[in-house]
Amino acid sequence: MFSNIIKWTAFVVTIAGAVSNAYLLIPYNIILGNVGAMLYMTWAIRARDWNIAIVNLVLMIIYASGLFVYR
DSSP, X not given: OHHHHHHHXXXXXXXXXXXXXXXXXXXXXHXXXXXXXXXXXXXXXXXXXXHHHHHHXXXXXXXXXXXXXXX
């Protein structure tokens, strides 16, 4: 049950990040994208879905670098 909550929360946050990216809501797009990737990575580790975990780890690195460039 807890894994489903993480997965669906990650879904909502990631979609919110994509919408904020489409409307150029900086820095919210970067923050929401990073939080969504972190939540999906947490879910993937719990589900032992390693390819999803690695993809989201890379996304977190990309979003974090964008956050530092924004400052």
